[in-house]
Amino acid sequence: MFTTGSKLLLGATVLSVVGAIAFGVTTGGPAGVLGTIGLVSLASVFGFLAGINLYTRDGNVAALEPGVERTSAAAQPPVGRSLWPIVGAVGVGGLAVGAVSQPVVFKVSLIVVLATVVEWMIQGWSERASADRAYNEGIRRRLLHPLEFPIVGALIGAAVVYAFSRIMLSISKDAGRWVFIILGTIIVAIGFLFAAKRGLSKGTAAGIVAVGALALVGVGVASAVSGQRTIEEHPHISTAVCLGTATEAETEEIDDKASQDVAAKSNVISNVELTEDGRLVAFNLGTADTEYHEITVPRSTTVHVLFTNKTEEPRRLTVHLGTFPAADGTAGSEQADCTTAVNQDGVAFLTFRLDKSQAASTTPYRLTVPGVEGQEISLVVP
Amino acid sequence: MDRSEATVTTLGEMSSTRRRWPLAALAVSAGTFLASCASNAPQDYFDPAGPNAEKIDTLQRPVFYIAGVVALIVIGAVGYIVFKFKDRGQDIPEQSHGNPKLEIALTILPAIILAGIAVPTVVTVFDLNKQDDTECIINVTGQQWWWEYDYATGECGGVEISQPIVTSGELVIPADTPVLLRVTSRDVIHSYWIPRLNGKRDAVPGRLHTLRMQADEPGIYTGQCTEFCGLSHARMRQAAVALNQADFQTWVDNQLEPYTAPEAGTLAATGEQTFIANCSKCHQVNGIANADGTPVLSDPDLYVVSGVAPNITNLMTRTAIAGWTFDLINEECRDALWTASPDEFGAMYLAGVTPDCFDEAALRDWLRNPPGMKPMYVDPNNLDSTGGKYRGMPMLNLNENQIDELVAYLLERK
Numbered sequence: 001m002f003t004t005g006s007k008l009l010l011g012a013t014v015l016s017v018v019g020a021i022a023f024g025v026t027t028g029g030p031a032g033v034l035g036t037i038g039l040v041s042l043a044s045v046f047g048f049l050a051g052i053n054l055y056t057r058d059g060n061v062a063a064l065e066p067g068v069e070r071t072s073a074a075a076q077p078p079v080g081r082s083l084w085p086i087v088g089a090v091g092v093g094g095l096a097v098g099a100v101s102q103p104v105v106f107k108v109s110l111i112v113v114l115a116t117v118v119e120w121m122i123q124g125w126s127e128r129a130s131a132d133r134a135y136n137e138g139i140r141r142r143l144l145h146p147l148e149f150p151i152v153g154a155l156i157g158a159a160v161v162y163a164f165s166r167i168m169l170s171i172s173k174d175a176g177r178w179v180f181i182i183l184g185t186i187i188v189a190i191g192f193l194f195a196a197k198r199g200l201s202k203g204t205a206a207g208i209v210a211v212g213a214l215a216l217v218g219v220g221v222a223s224a225v226s227g228q229r230t231i232e233e234h235p236h237i238s239t240a241v242c243l244g245t246a247t248e249a250e251t252e253e254i255d256d257k258a259s260q261d262v263a264a265k266s267n268v269i270s271n272v273e274l275t276e277d278g279r280l281v282a283f284n285l286g287t288a289d290t291e292y293h294e295i296t297v298p299r300s301t302t303v304h305v306l307f308t309n310k311t312e313e314p315r316r317l318t319v320h321l322g323t324f325p326a327a328d329g330t331a332g333s334e335q336a337d338c339t340t341a342v343n344q345d346g347v348a349f350l351t352f353r354l355d356k357s358q359a360a361s362t363t364p365y366r367l368t369v370p371g372v373e374g375q376e377i378s379l380v381v382p
Numbered sequence: 383m384d385r386s387e388a389t390v391t392t393l394g395e396m397s398s399t400r401r402r403w404p405l406a407a408l409a410v411s412a413g414t415f416l417a418s419c420a421s422n423a424p425q426d427y428f429d430p431a432g433p434n435a436e437k438i439d440t441l442q443r444p445v446f447y448i449a450g451v452v453a454l455i456v457i458g459a460v461g462y463i464v465f466k467f468k469d470r471g472q473d474i475p476e477q478s479h480g481n482p483k484l485e486i487a488l489t490i491l492p493a494i495i496l497a498g499i500a501v502p503t504v505v506t507v508f509d510l511n512k513q514d515d516t517e518c519i520i521n522v523t524g525q526q527w528w529w530e531y532d533y534a535t536g537e538c539g540g541v542e543i544s545q546p547i548v549t550s551g552e553l554v555i556p557a558d559t560p561v562l563l564r565v566t567s568r569d570v571i572h573s574y575w576i577p578r579l580n581g582k583r584d585a586v587p588g589r590l591h592t593l594r595m596q597a598d599e600p601g602i603y604t605g606q607c608t609e610f611c612g613l614s615h616a617r618m619r620q621a622a623v624a625l626n627q628a629d630f631q632t633w634v635d636n637q638l639e640p641y642t643a644p645e646a647g648t649l650a651a652t653g654e655q656t657f658i659a660n661c662s663k664c665h666q667v668n669g670i671a672n673a674d675g676t677p678v679l680s681d682p683d684l685y686v687v688s689g690v691a692p693n694i695t696n697l698m699t700r701t702a703i704a705g706w707t708f709d710l711i712n713e714e715c716r717d718a719l720w721t722a723s724p725d726e727f728g729a730m731y732l733a734g735v736t737p738d739c740f741d742e743a744a745l746r747d748w749l750r751n752p753p754g755m756k757p758m759y760v761d762p763n764n765l766d767s768t769g770g771k772y773r774g775m776p777m778l779n780l781n782e783n784q785i786d787e788l789v790a791y792l793l794e795r796k
Contacts, residue, residue, distance in 0.1 A: 267588075267589045267590045267591075268590065269564065269590055284519060284534075285513060285516075285519075285562065285564070285592055286513040286514070286516030286519055286562035286592065287516050287519065288513075288514065292536070294535055294536070295534075296521065296532055296533070296534035296535055296546050298521045298523045298530070298532045298566070299683075299689065299690055300568055300682070300683050300688065300689025300690050301523055301566060301568055301689075302587065302588045303566075303590070304590070355683040355689055356679075356681070356683065357666070357679060357680075359677060359679055360679050360681075380534075380535055380546050381546075382532055382546040382547070382548040382693070
């Protein structure tokens, strides 16, 4: 009464419905809702396909047709052995392990199981798609290769990238330079040999590449197991640095190799310049020749200032971001941000945002240059 | 009815339908054409009122005429061909392929036309970006769904602005003065456009774009946000108000006047306390103080996504509220103001919202139910994506007494 295909699809429908109910009951929150919707959708699709299959009687030919027991598609033997039951079993095992250990194992296993279902179903269908065995083999390739090749390619690429990243993270920066110089040289040399030695057999070439890939993945796995090297902490711009109260050692690394140029010079609310004679002045768009000592800044708006240092000494521009009471009611301390040190004729961008009116701060908003006394530009925030 | 009769009837209906199409097309075309004859079109960009808009107009008119002529030729040719060669059962006309002279001519002619248009276009673009004659700088910041104007301290068209001025909705500028707007946004992309004064300029968060603005004569010039920016984009309006220098000086002086508290014991004085209790978390009134003399400072950055709410220190010097959507003055006064001559305009505008002109119902409705008047994302139960912050003015559940008090208080904010 029920054909093989119908049984498969009906079974998948029942399994999806049971899965949807189990998932919906056991998993709460947005993930539960989304997962249940997904499984219900899957059940609907399987149910729909099962209905079509039953309606068309699984594509069976009329039973009274002469020779049908030998020539019909359903009568054809499988064209090859299938690995999918084993892969599927591994996937199901992974689901069980993942459910009680790591979510990532569960997710990967779920992908394996889904891939198995798709591959196995299409293989099963294609092997009996017609009485022509060659056609059956071809139709599977036509259906699945456009899916398999990009996915397998992406997986191989991801494995290579992941392995490289683990290796780079586990070895020291100095060793990394040499390792990758040598590795790059070896790859180029092998490529050169491949190109130069025309008689090289396909098997030898494939073997060399396979050994290289295995070595890469093996070293990558070993590196992942050994873990990351100790990543050294670099000092970063802090209020102390900006207010000129940090030690020389703290500022030295920050300013070492600091960029002295800015690619995008537009969109600035003001061009601030420390002139050769040590004056701090601002120039606004539209009134380029007028020197300002006060800039009106819209509240709660991200603004940019372009700082140019014309003096011989390296200087940084500091924005004083005000002083507000701390959460515990104490007075709080002044906040600041700044550029890195800018050499003579160098430029730097300073981006800041002032959320409160100037009246809310106990210290004024302003721009200063640490080490240059008596020069400042007031920031007016209504 | 036999089959032949039925066929005749059907053909007759088809013929009737075919006759109706040209009439419908004519009606639509005529309607579109006649719409351009509207006398009350304050955002008509074919009616420039400043040098920047005039430059655009000088460019767009010839382009429009050339494009119109080209369109008429093309449409006419297509119409002629469709009519001339429609299927009447005649033989297929002679088919020819390739006419090098015609094809070269039809390539060169558009190229010449485009080149002819490109030259003045590029010149105009550079001309409109000229900034070196700026006499006033104003920060224009868009947020859902209103515009804020910060007047930078310094000189503005010969008038000294000693303290920053923050206002919203109406951009007040000195007439016949090149003003440079620094346009940006606090949340999503908006676009600032006063069609009679200049082209549009996008307001992009984190970027600062400049736009020149200049009006030849005193008057009010309306505009509209022209970049879809969310639920109430259509209710994000704006206006530029040009005043002569003396009137602009008066306006600046008035904006910078110290705060005057309402007289003790009045409804407005109660309204001041109602304002502090209900509105001052987001809205700033400069100079307002608590009973102990400490200043009342708003913290809109804690409650509103954009980090600001309109400063309403001088609310009643403006003619509209809520993204310049709802009039504070009645229709009669608005019409009188909008049609005032340049000589009369300044005095009328500076009078602000007078008791005779006050459209109290609009303000009351707004205070009673802001989200009901202007759609905003202010449902307190649905603010997860914004960390509990509002996009717009929420429902404050004010009772009628509180509304009376607030109206009395706000009416004194001139």
